Amino acid sequence: MEPDTRKPVASEDGSETHVASEAAVEPADSPSLAPAREAVRALQQAKFSQISRRELLKVAPVLALGIFAVPKIQQALLTKGLRVSDWASARLFRRGHPAPTFADAALTPFEQFPINDYDVDDPGVIFENWTLTVSGALQNPAEYRLEQIQALPRFRQNTRHVCVEGWDVIGRFGGARLSDFLNMIGADTSARYITVACADDYYESLDMATALHPQTLLCYEMYDRPLTREHGAPLRLSVPTKIGYKQAKYLTALTVTNVLDGKVGYWEDQGYSSFYGL
Amino acid sequence: MSSTILEIIRTKGDETESVGRAAYEHPLVVRWCHWINAISLFVLVGSGLQIFRAFPSFGAKIPQHDLLHWPKAFAIGGWLGGALQWHLTFMWIYLASGLVYVAYQIFSGNYRQILFTHRDIPGIWPMVKHYFFLGKKPPATEPYNPLQKHAYTTVIVLGVLSVLTGFAIWKPVQLSSLAWLMGGFHWARLWHFLVMWAMLAFVFGHLVMVVLHGWNNFVSMLTGWKKDPEY
Numbered sequence: 001m002e003p004d005t006r007k008p009v010a011s012e013d014g015s016e017t018h019v020a021s022e023a024a025v026e027p028a029d030s031p032s033l034a035p036a037r038e039a040v041r042a043l044q045q046a047k048f049s050q051i052s053r054r055e056l057l058k059v060a061p062v063l064a065l066g067i068f069a070v071p072k073i074q075q076a077l078l079t080k081g082l083r084v085s086d087w088a089s090a091r092l093f094r095r096g097h098p099a100p101t102f103a104d105a106a107l108t109p110f111e112q113f114p115i116n117d118y119d120v121d122d123p124g125v126i127f128e129n130w131t132l133t134v135s136g137a138l139q140n141p142a143e144y145r146l147e148q149i150q151a152l153p154r155f156r157q158n159t160r161h162v163c164v165e166g167w168d169v170i171g172r173f174g175g176a177r178l179s180d181f182l183n184m185i186g187a188d189t190s191a192r193y194i195t196v197a198c199a200d201d202y203y204e205s206l207d208m209a210t211a212l213h214p215q216t217l218l219c220y221e222m223y224d225r226p227l228t229r230e231h232g233a234p235l236r237l238s239v240p241t242k243i244g245y246k247q248a249k250y251l252t253a254l255t256v257t258n259v260l261d262g263k264v265g266y267w268e269d270q271g272y273s274s275f276y277g278l
Numbered sequence: 279m280s281s282t283i284l285e286i287i288r289t290k291g292d293e294t295e296s297v298g299r300a301a302y303e304h305p306l307v308v309r310w311c312h313w314i315n316a317i318s319l320f321v322l323v324g325s326g327l328q329i330f331r332a333f334p335s336f337g338a339k340i341p342q343h344d345l346l347h348w349p350k351a352f353a354i355g356g357w358l359g360g361a362l363q364w365h366l367t368f369m370w371i372y373l374a375s376g377l378v379y380v381a382y383q384i385f386s387g388n389y390r391q392i393l394f395t396h397r398d399i400p401g402i403w404p405m406v407k408h409y410f411f412l413g414k415k416p417p418a419t420e421p422y423n424p425l426q427k428h429a430y431t432t433v434i435v436l437g438v439l440s441v442l443t444g445f446a447i448w449k450p451v452q453l454s455s456l457a458w459l460m461g462g463f464h465w466a467r468l469w470h471f472l473v474m475w476a477m478l479a480f481v482f483g484h485l486v487m488v489v490l491h492g493w494n495n496f497v498s499m500l501t502g503w504k505k506d507p508e509y
Binding site (some may be wrong): 041042048051052053055056057058060061062065068077078079080081082083084085089092093094097099100108112113132160162163164165166167168169204221235240241267270271272273277 | 282283284285286287288289297306309310313314317318320321329330332333335337338339340341342358359360362364366367368369370372404449451452453454457458462464467496497500501502503
């Protein structure tokens with residue numbers, strides 16, 4: 001494009017007026033096409049207004065974001081957005097990648113490990129009668145006693161517990177690998193989920209990849225002591241690759257399944273992230 | 279730097295008179311990104327503050343020393359779960375607009391217009407003096423003066439930091455190295471919060487300058503064309 005450098009309007013007699021052709025003044029989106037700033041070209045005011053209006057209209061599609069302000073559609077859009085995030089979370093999950101572990105010195109003192117429930121600190125589990133009811137896509141559905149779970153190799157780990165509210169603590173958790181337990185019960189690990197039910201009506205689910213992660217524990221110890229009631233005795237989940245609300249307490253049942261039937265978890269079903277992997 | 283400059287004229291019969299000049303400052307991609315970014319930043323700050331309300335502290339949960347009770351009226355989402363939905367939805371829009379913007383600036387060469395470089399250093403002091411009413415306005419030869427370039431370059435850095443600190447909070451395990459760089463999840467949360475305030479400080483200054491520089495300047499971010507530029 002040959003820039004027209006003739007001074008278009010300032011000529012003394014007004015006879016030298018030059019009006020650039022329309023093509024020559026279309027704003028070039030690429031500055032590399034734009035002439036040096038000295039290259040002043042002339043344009044009729046009406047034409048300039050027309051170009052300005054056209055450029056304004058080109059920005060208008062941004063207003064499409066206003067769809068988020070429409071009350072009827074808003075929740076559907078946000079649910080979809082959350083699903084996109086969950087999809088990305090699942091993609092980011094790496095089976096072999098461990099959650100950071102910490103030295104004993106970094107542990108939050110046991111007394112300062114928060115007790116979070118949705119209902120009561122102690123749902124009154126009667127330990128003598130307690131069993132874990134196991135069902136679903138597996139070979140050995142049964143009622144499992146705590147001793148059977150404790151007979152599996154025990155792992156202890158200092159990992160960070162992150163609450164969706166924003167606080168975090170480093171705790172010491174001990175128990176059997178969920179993957180070992182799934183192996184013991186002959187679970188079909190090609191199924192998509194495991195779900196758990198709790199003595200306080202809380203319920204949760206884990207994707208199978210997370211369930212099989214070596215740091216995912218059926219936890220019966222915290223700080224090398226048997227779980228206390230308020231921390232989920234006799235058995236809870238410890239999943240350091242997941243947000244806090246996935247670490248269900250007072251487990252009573254476990255299933256291996258391909259469908260969640262709209263019941264992902266107590267908080268998830270109210271609008272929180274279904275996957276929430278850390 | 280280069281930008282298309284027009285002389286706007288009006289013809290009446292044989293008479294032609296100039297009615298001003300106009301410079302094409304903001305390519306369409308930049309305008310798109312600017313407004314999408316403005317909207318998503320608004321949503322992210324609002325929903326982020328609602329998320330913060332769930333635990334308005336950077337200390338321990340027990341014992342908890344609250345730093346700040348942020349009023350609900352200045353938050354988006356209504357409750358923690360709702361705010362997270364807004365945040366986790368708009369973070370993608372924010373990220374996408376940021377990536378498109380940076381890629382466009384780099385590949386088009388348009389970055390030269392706003393990137394602060396060593397050549398801008400000598401111009402800082404005269405401009406500072408002018409802003410504090412201590413000196414004449416240095417002559418403008420390009421769309422952005424050295425301080426503007428500094429601000430617009432800094433805010434891009436802040437944008438990158440907001441994404442990185444955000445990812446460290448969202449994925450402290452999968453992106454454990456990133457979280458580690460920030461001192462772990464706990465500190466990343468504080469950095470994310472501080473980056474937000476730094477960005478808000480920019481937005482405040484930005485809006486003040488938009489008001490001071492008037493309508494033509496504002497319109498330029500809509501149409502691309504700035505009428506009667508100073509250069």
